[in-house]
Structure formats: C-alpha cells, structure tokens
Amino acid sequence: MAIREILATQERNKRAKGDKTYHLIVSFPEGEVPTREQLADIEDTLCAGIGYAEHQRISAAHTNTKHFHIHIAINRVHPRTLRCVEPFYDHKELFKLCRALEQKHGLQLHPMDGPALPGRPGDLEAHAGEASFLRWVKETAGVELVERAGKAASWGELHAALERHGLAIRPKGAGLVIVQESTGLAVKESSVDRSLSAQALTKRLGAYEPPPRAQTQGRSNGDSSQWGAAGDAARPGRGGYQRAPLHRHADSEVLYQQYQAQRETLVKARAAQRAALRQAQAEHAKELAAWYAARRAEIKRSPVLSAAERRHAYAMLAHQRRADAAARRQELARQRQEAAQQGLPTWQDFLMAEAGRGNEVAVAVLRSRSRRQRRMAETLLTAADADAARHIVYERLQPKAGKDGALVYRVEDGGVVSDEAAQVRVTAVTAGAAFLALSLADDRFRGQALVVEGTQAFRRQVAQLAAMKGLEVRFADPELERERARMAERMTHAEGSTTVAAFISRRNSMRDTVPSVDYTRLWAGSDAGPAVYHGRRRLQDGAEVVLLQRGGETLVKPVTPAQAAKASTWRVGQTVELDSRGRFLTPSRGRKR
Template sequence: MIAKHVPMRSVGKSDYAGLVRYITDAQSKDHRLGHVQVTNCDAYSVRDTITEVLATQYANTRAESDKTYHLIVSFRAGEQPSADTLKAIEERICAGLGYGEHQRVSAVHNDTDNLHVHIAINKIHPTRHTMHEPYYPHRALAELCTALERDYNLERDNHIPNQRGAAARAADMERHAGVESLVGWIKRECLEEIRGATSWAELHQVMRDNGLELRARGNGLVIEAGDGTTVKASTLARDLSKPALEKRLGGFEAAPERREVQAKRSYQKGPVRLRIDTTELYARYKDAQKGLTAARAEALAEAKRRKDRAVEDAKKKAAAKRTAIKLLTDGRLTKKLLYAQVSASLGADLDAIRKNYDQERAKHYQGFQRQPWADWLKQQATQGNAEALAALRARDAAQGLKGNTIEGQGRPRPGHAPVIDNITKKGTIIYRAGLSAVRDDGDRLQVSREADRDGVQAALRMALAKYGERITVTGSPEFKAQIIRAAADAQLPITFTDPGLERRRLALIEQGAKPASKRPGAHAGQVPPPQRRHGLRTLGQVEGLRMDGGEVARPTQAPRPAAISEQEQRKAKLRAELEAKKAKRQGKGRGL
C-alpha cells in the first residue's frame, strides 16, 4: 500500500467543499464509489458535514496556508481489504499524522485498477481552532504503511521514493498522461553517452548529436531540447550536476557557437513508447485536440456575439423608454423617478446578460477541454475503439489482474453482452454484474470480493462467451466453491481444467438430478421416516377437541388407523366374536 499527500498548487485552489464533492461523486458509475465515512462531525449527511467543516475553518482567521489536507491511500492491484480493515487503516494513518481528533470525510473508490481511499481532512482542530501541519509527513507515512502492511498481511510496497522533485513529476506525467517526458527520453536514449564524455567539448558534441544543448543557468546547468523544453542536469543524475562535472572535467566551458548540424535523434513530445505502434493513433489524437481548440474558439466567439447583441438590444430598449418619458411625461420629479426606474431595469438586464455569458463560457471551456493522451485513449476505448483499448493495455504500467480470477484457452461463444461501467487507464474493463463488478484485462476476468451468486453466474457467462467451454479458476477456496455451485445451479456448459473442481461440479449436478427423497440431506417433511408415517402429527387428526364451555370440534377427515401387531389383531377379533355372541343371546331373550 502507498499513502500520499496531494498538496494544492496554490491556497486559492484549496476548497474543502469541492474536494468532498469530488471524492463522494459516483460520476454515473455503479462501482466507482464505495463506503463513505464521516469522522468527528456532528452532522449525519455529507452536505451538512461540509457546512460544519467550513464553519470550523472560518473560526481560524490567522492561518494563511492551506487548511485542507488531501490524502490518498492506494493498495496493490488485486488487493481488496474488507470494510473493517479499511476503516482501521484510515483511523491509524490519520492518528499517526496527528489528525486523530480532526474532522474528515473518507471515500473508497473502485474505478481504477488499484482500490484506493480518498481522505479529506480539516487541518483546523474542531475545539482548539489551531492548525496542525504534520512533521516530515512522507517519513511518517512510510513508517505507518510498513507497520500496516505487516499487521494486516498486505503486499509489501516500496515507501522510499527513488526520485524526487522534477524527476518524480516527470515520472508521474508518463505514468498518468502517457506522454514521454524529456527526463525519461534522455535516460532511455542517451544518458550513458552523456556520462561517457571525457571533456567539455565531447560532452557538447554528444548533446548536439541528440538535439540537446547544455548551458549554464544560475549556479547550475540546464539541458534544453529543440522545442524549448528544459531540465536541470542534476535531475537526470547527481553525477551530472555542475560541481560533479567540474570535478571530473575541469572548469565549465560553454559550448561553441551553435552550428546547424543534423542530429541523430531528437526529443519529440509524444506518447511513451509502447509494445505496439501508436503513430497513426497519436496523429488522430493531435488532430482531435486541434479540432477541439478551433471548435471552442468558434463557440466562444459566437457566445460573445450573442452577448454583444443582447447588450445592444437592452440599451436600445432603455433609450426608447427614456425618449418616451421625455416626450409624454410632465413634471421634473416624475421624469426623474421614471428615469431612475429605467436605469435600474437596464442594470438588471445587463447583469443577467453578463451572468448568462459567463455560464456559457464556462460550459464551452468544459465541453471543449483538451484531453491528455491517456484520457483520450480511455474515451475512445469506452466508445468501442479496439485500437485505443489495445494501446491502453500495451502500457508498461499494465501488470494483469490478480486474486479471484477466471480465464480460459478455448474458442469463444459470443452471446452474452454485459454492460460496461468504466474503463481504466490500464485498459481494464469494469462490467456490471448484478450488485458486483467483473474486471477484464484482456487475458482474464476478476470477480469482486462482494460478488453474490448472480454476479458469479454473470462472470461465468462472460467467461463462456470470451474463452469457450474450458475454464481455469484461480483464487481462494471460498471463491472456487462459489464458482462450482454457480456453474452447477445455472447448468452452464463449461468444463473446469482443474480435475478436482470438475469432479465436484459433476457431483453437484448428479446430486441435483436425483429425486428429492434420495438426495443426501433432503428437507424434513417431504417424505417422513417409517417410524413417523402413521403416527399422530397434528391436532386435526384427533376425533374431537373439547374446549371449556364450547362444543366438540370434529375433524373433516378420519385419521388413518395406526399400525397394530398380530397379537393385538387376534385380541380384537376374539373381542368382536364375544360381543356378537352376547348380542345374540340378548336378542333371543327379548324375543327378537
């Protein structure tokens, strides 16, 4: 797991309400937003929590720095801790930073390949109204993450960053935007050549061969590419700093006058090199961005023209009213009052026009916003572009799904078309499967930990349509048992590659085909055991039931006679014969 503080670029952008609204917004996705938790607040809803936190922040009038602390806790791909574990981790991290008593809102997000938790913390204490700033937070977070990984048996991660400053920002740009940075390009293409130079002249020649220029700036050195992009030499490596180079090559010598030399290679700001060729796709992306810029400019110009016409019409309308007042109204005071009303009406109309124009401008800027390369690929993949989806999956950051997964090697059987909920920047498709989610990275399907029987059956149908009949299941024993039961209940025409799983599936199918009376563990009451088949089971089987003060209630159907032994049958027969003889003698005595 990794815990990272996301600082605001400026205090003016610090907006606790906007941050909470972002982390609690589902964005029309079924499985983006998980559990939302409010801590140390009296409010019960997110909206009331925002109001309470803002009131606490306004109580501190001395603090000039950012009053909001945005923290992200991210887990390794495939890790899905339980809700209780996530809550405990959130509490321990906040307490470790000194925010245990502070107001905060946390939200779990599932819309990427890594489950992560956003925490919006109010840095102002709710009772003392003092602001707390953690001391060396990156070290505290590294120690906390190490302890939490050990205590909750999570996959170990590297909590000491190898890069900082500009190098770290360049790596983040390549990972999230998919665009190659100058730092990354130099490290991949010519860093060893630069390090191998034995003189300043040779170093400058290496720079020219790669379309670069080395020059002094301030107390250090910078490297500039042909398009004007610059980077500090020490950002590439510590041994390329000015003191280190002067110690090795002597005093700094500026490059000779620049000559027009054909470089062997040069830096071009484009997509990170992938396993597939994306040249044509990137050209379409650039054309689309240019089209967006032109369309936005045209839309803004049209909005400006409509605003100018509306202002002109409002002024003409006001001028006509003033002319009518001047010609048709008598009395200086009356004219003055009417002129004031016209001016107020014109001001209100102009304010409404400007407000409408500002809203339209904001709408156009949002609608025609330029997209990073990775975001454009994601949008195109969502719309069904197979090339864009392949480009996302070809990125080095894509590592494959882990955990409870399903895969196969057979021939697909199309027919099941699930609903796409989202596509991540690594090319993982998140499908809706009942109340759960199924992820597809192109090689295997991953079923979420909260999947119910309907969700597991939907995942199996997707696997049947994608891989065919032979299915391989990987995961916990509980997940495998759930898969076997779902396959048997749905009577899906699949075969598990694991012989043990296949035997259990066939056993369940055979057990389900037997009559109910012959199944192991049949429900009681369907066929009673022999010792209970002719016994008294309900009050309706007795001859009558006398209630105090009531009548005799008789059953609608005579009960079945209980089974009797042979000895009892002989006694009953003898008793019946004696009764018959006695009745015969009594009948003769009465002359019958």
C-alpha cells in the first residue's frame, strides 16, 4: 500500500527524468544494535537534516551482514508541491548529523576519525594497507610547505621549498597539483592543506608562475648538483615517495619485503604470460596468412575452375578467413581476460592470506592497525591486560582472516567465533563455539583471570565447560569462579568411580542437570579413526581413561600406563587417531604457536 502511494506521487511529477527515489543506508559498528526508539530518532534526524522531513519514505532494518544497518528509501517528490528535491552536498551534512547522533545516544564514534585520509587516498589505504602519496606529502613536506606559503613573497620561493623534497607545483584544470615528477604521482594542493589551494596562493602570490628554467633543466638532465649522484635516494631523508605499510609493527618490514618479492615475481610472471600471448598471436597470424596464400595459389592454378567458379572460390576463402580471424580474436580476448583476473595481491591481501595459513606474525601485524573499540553487551572473553595477549592460530580449523587481524572460526555445530586483538567473541553461540572460545582465551590470556561477558546462560555454560574439560582457567567474576569450582568438584566425584562402567553411568546421570554434557559411552573397535582429545581421568581403582569426542558423543577409552603417559603430552582440542585395536597413532597438531 505504501509503495503504491509513493509511486502514485512520483507519477504526478512529469518534469523529473532521473531517479525519483533517494536511497540512504545507515550502518553501525559491528556488534552495536541501537534500540527501536534510537533508530526512529536517527532516521527522523537524518531525513530532516537533508531536507526530506515531509517526504514519504520506507525503512527496513537488516542483520544479514556483520554490521547492523537500516535502509531508508525516500521519495524525492514532495507530496504537496510535487517538486523533485535533490540534496546537494548531502554527505557533509550527514557526517555532522552522525557525529551529533553518536554523542546524543552514546554510540561508538565513527571508525574513520583520526589519521585516516578522506576521498580516494583514504580508500586506497583502507583497501591496500599501504601509505598513499598524499600521506607522504603531508608527513614529509606538509608543515614546511604551509609555513613557506605563508611567508613566501614570490612563486620562486615556494618552488624552492618544494624542490627540496623532489616536488613541484603544476597547473591542472582549474587548480594546482603537487607532482613528484620522477613517478608522475600528483595530489591536489588543497588536499594537503586549505592554505595551499589555488585560490589562496594566487590571492597571496599573484598568477601562477612556472619554476625557474634552471631547476627544470637540472631535473630533466640529471644534474648532480641538484639531485646528487644517485638521484632522490641520495639525499638524506629525501628519498621520495615509496610504498610502505601503514601497520606500525616491529615485524612489518620483514613481512613487507616478502610481500614485495612475491609481488615482483607475480608481475614478472604476468608480463611473461602477456609476451607469450603476443608471440603466439604473431605466429598464428603468420601461419594463417601463409595457409590462405597457399589456398589462393591453388585456386589460381586450378585448370578445372571457370572464371565464375574461381571468383566464387576466392569469395568463400575470404569469408572463411574473416571467420577464422574473428574466432582467433575471441580466443585471445578470453585468454587476456583470464590473465587479467589473476590480479596482483595488495599488502592487505598478503597479510590476510598469511594469517589464514597460520602465520602468527601476520596476525600480529594486522591487529597492530586495528582501531576497533571494545564491544559491549556481547558474548566475549577477554582479560584485564588484553594487550599482553599472545597471538594464537588454530591452523587445523582453517580460520578466515579479516583486514583488522580478526580470525573467524566456524564450528561444525553452526557456532562462529571471532578471535580479535583484545578479545575472543562468540557471534553465533553453540556448545562447540563456547568451548572453542574458552580454549582460545585460555591459550591467549594464559595466567590471567578471564573476563566473561554475555547472557547468564552463556556465562554459566563457559564455567561448566571449563570444569568438564579440565581446563586450568580461572574467572575474574567471583560468582562464576565458584560455579566452575562446584562443577569441577562434581566431576572429581565422577572420576572417583571404582569402575569405568560406574564412571560412564555417573556422567550420563549428570545430563539431566547439565545439558551441555554429551552422551557418554565406552569406546569400541568400530570407533576407530580420528577423534578430538578432551582430557584424561584417573579412577578410584587406579585405572586411567581418556575422553574422546566425536559426533556429539564422548567416548571413554581405557588406556595403559604407556598410553596415559603419551596422552599427557597432548592438549585439549587436538585430533588423535586410533586403529581398530585401540592403539593411538601420532596425533595431528590442532594448535600452532
């Protein structure tokens, strides 16, 4: 009904030929979900701020991505005046409104605040993880240029200041740009600082004047008096712009060198592939021309063809040649497209791929740039001194690495765990996800009391798992720590059973009060194969058993003293393999440090 009413209003405006619907998306940081009242106020404020307070609109909230967001479809045609309203420069007003709304409702601040650059340079840095030319100009020469522009009495003085950094000012379009002529890179002067805009400089220094001829000739002729024997790189601190990682980490330089070597190898391979394609195209064209020349010669020498038949044969041969050429062009286009699809990885892509392969140094470098704030009202585990956490990768579980260094694990029972810089967060809560998060937190925050946030059911489940799996953890919350101790004592009573059968029976009897306890049974020869090690227990009669988990069941396997000694070297979560006779084969490592 609402859509039909909007369409009817738009139909009454006959002058506007473009899109009559304005689409606004309001996205929130990962994990933040405002209340319905907050969303209503945010929608009303934003729409009114860009001139659409009285316009018809439809909004919908979506949770299909990591970021909760709302879509607002606004009818640009006013319901009474029927004018089609265009909100020019709306992004500036929307940004100011978003800042005010964040402060009003206590929401997280926009993640682009701070050192990030606006526009395309900022997009490049976010995508590639490398410092842009604009950042280099601002950090290397920005302060001096602003100071010199304010004091310079002529364009020559400003050119001299730029010359010291290997830069120059050139007119472009209706404005000016700062150019590094050795590379051809350029940025608008106003993007470095507003005092360097074309309008401000021409107002202060007069019409633009090119740099002196001596400087231009020295640069073009490689004059050593201007540039030194080795060019820009020869001047201390004036090496010119070069790509560099944004990640401020001690190990980033070593990894970046590996990335550059890998990229250079790929560049050479792609160049060789293109050269091979060009060579193959030239050879094929040469062979095709020779083949058709031979066919034309045969037609010409044929004693049986009449003049009309010879003309028809020539025409058919020409038609076939055009068809072959078109087919060859299509094949070459397909090959070039396949080669183009094998794009070069960015520095960010390289780090994510290395982190996904278990490179803990790459994980640390990725996390060094993370500016994510602490999430609230979520299911997560952390510690008081989270900055001292180790970087752990469970390579066997094949996590996916994000640009901020977060490792996302997907558990077989549908659970999802995100291992982030300062916390381990459970985005889809299941028993498997809770146990994985607890194991990660135990490894990363070893020796510290764990802080568990989330629902009461999740907190209790974590305490029960810590006791059941025999993990040597403690919790910062006294009540949660008492819950873990009570459960551990109950598990100790179960281990005090005189026989394996009594131990199994006692564990199964606990399932009525502790739903997270899996069904327990004795291991049999038919259970041969891989299983997940969940600890070992000593019974009252001195016998020892190991607990194995597979298919939602806990298997109890009696072991010999030698097997128990071998199991003492394993860690909970490792995959072990047994043959049909109950012998343990070499376990695969489930964790990597």
